[in-house]
Amino acid sequence: MPDALLGAEKKRIRELMLAKRRLLSAAWVEQMSRQICEHVLSWPLYQKAETIMCYLALPDEPQTDALVRAALAGGKQVCVPCLRKQEFGVMDAAAINDLDDLEVGRLGLKEPRKKNRRLVDPQAIDLILVPGVAFDNAGNRLGRGAGYYDRFLARATSATLAGMLWQFQIVDAIPATGHDIPMEYLITEDGIRRCRPGDSDR
Secondary structure, three states, rough: OOOOHHHHHHHHHHHHHHHHHHHOOOOHHHHHHHHHHHHHHOOOHHHHEEEEEEEEOOOOOOOOHHHHHHHEEEEEEEEEEEEEEOOOOEEEEEOOHHHHHHOHHHHOOOEOOOOOOOOEOOHHHHHHEEEEOEEEOOEEEEEOOOOHHHHHOOOOOOOOEEOOOHHHHHHHHOOOOOOOOOOOOEEEOEEEEEEOOOOOOO
């Protein structure tokens, strides 16, 4: 697909999915997020992981606070995204001990407080729970366009990658380029699946 058409298709999907997400009620988000959290907590790959990275959710994304608390209570090292101030599009992973360790940072997103911030080597992460605007069944992901996750995931080659999303965010096909990093699993309110047609993993 020519670059112009690829960009237009990504824009179309992004606008459609963000519009759908804006219509979600807080009650629905809370209920479905609980289901997603239950799927993750019962997932053997999560249970075996010693270090996980989890995004800090926007109001219309699958919520992650309960999952972060459960992981910390279970003795896992939990890290979250931390955007670099001087390098747009580049982020790191920083460990937290509690959700109170957070403050509002770049782009209005929560991130670990600058005081005593402790970065985690991407190669030390076992499981990364990745947000997105849309995904397809092959694991291709459409983000918001800044490339933060693609650049970070290219450095986290030892981690299992799992997209966390609402079921309606799965589309027939996401236009992918060489630098796009595909997911190995998709996690929705309906369960966990491998990113292969007809295959599942619970």
